[in-house]
Amino acid sequence: MIGKLTILLRRLTFIWPERNEVAVIHVDDFWLRRLILEDIPATTIPIFPEEGRICIHPKILIRIVLRLALILPLRVAMDRQKNRAARRIYEAYLLELLDEIGARVVLTFVDNSLAFQRLSRLDSKRLYLAVQNGTRTLSCVRDSRTVIPASLRTISMTNFYCFGERDIFLFRKHEHQIDNMLPIGSLVGGYYKSMISNGQQPKKYDLCLISQWHSHFFEDDQGRAFPSDSAKRIGRAITALIEFLQRLISETKLSMIVCLRNSDDAGERRYFEARFNGSATITGGTAGRDFSTYRASEESKLTLALNSTVLAEVIAWGEKTLWCNIVEDEHYEMPELGISYFCGRDYDAFRRRVVDLIDMPAETYREMTADAARFINNFDPKTPPHAIIRKALLEALAPSNSNGVESRLVPKATVSGTLGIGQPDRRPS
DSSP, X not given: OHHHHHHHHHHEEOOOOOOXXXXXXXXXXXXXXXXXXXXXOOEEEOOTTSSSOEEOOHHHXXXXXXXXXXXXXXXXXXXXXXXXXXXXXXXXHHHHXXXXXXXXEEEESOTTOHHHHHHHHHOOSSEEEEEOOSXXXXXXXXXXXXXXXXXXXXXXXXXXXXXXXXXXXXXXXXXXXXXXEEEOOOHHHHHIIIIIOOSSOOOOEEEEEEOOOOGGGGOSOOXXXXXXXXXXXXXXXXXXXXXXXXXXXXXXXXXXXXEOSOTTOHHHHHHHHHXXXXXXXXXXOGXXXXXXXXXXXXXXXXXXESSOHHHHHHXXXXXXXXXXXXXXXXXXXXXXXXXXXXXXXXXXXHXXXXXXXXXXXXXXXXXXXXXXXXXXXXXXXXXXXXXXXXXXXXXXXXXXXXXXXXXXXXXXXXXXXXXXXXXXXXXXX
């Protein structure tokens, strides 16, 4: 307790935050700044308990008290739970920071941030834009919601740039409330394919395995990073896939490259070195920022994983992919992907599927998976995600919108084929 208090005290500061028209919620701002903001100044607001300073300038504190007294008195008074009252105070603090910064647009690349979602509903002054950073699953829209207060279990926010129509279907099915879901594809993957990639590459490897390894999945004490049952479930699924691949490589002598999740994690590298014992090439980039995983996928005949975001990205490029649900777990079901989805504990069937996909002509594969690929990742190289979001941002910052007019809606002209949350089910058959 004393240690936590010491850390908190060290983060307190009287320094005013930098004034800018754009604010970024959460310290995970690398891709937003590199791909969207570029030359647009922005102030990043860390969300507790992230690494970052907490401004306690007297002016800020007075404004928080006034906000709570004038705007939220009944809600705070009715909050009998201490954590709920604390949340109201912290929300008031964040709103005061945004006022002081002078922000007109608020971005986040942490689309499942409860703080961001709450602010987008409480604050009518600004345009809030959430950008999806990874594949959303049952764990995201259902399981993880059970461990938070009931009042927060519904995902509710204003504008969400998601990957594809699959996300719209998933969020709608679980009764979440998002005003505008805009399926534009993956921000990072879309940028790579439209701006960095050199097109079709010679195939150096038969297989590319995207690692989803994390030490918590294989430890008795998972700590706070993952719920115990979820961590063990993921660990079992990864283990089952690795065992199938060990046997497959041994029997067929197929070449494989393993793309590490984190090249700085010695434990992850040791895990794969021990499992494949020299029969696979192991590589990885620093936090994925050098695009090495995308390059490895483009240089491989087939990319496979449990349910990695990379699969959703590269299938939209026409690259052969395989979602591997060896343990037959509902959390990894992707039947809409047809031949790119394998479910079952039958090794011989798994081997046949892998070999068939490797041998299949690339054009045949693209024709068979085009609809499913677009459903999961609505990527259009002519209008990549970073360009769409930047255009919406610039329009929101234009002088004509200086009074916050139209701040609740993303200009729909920027997105081709925008679907609302009430659209009919359009999953591929």
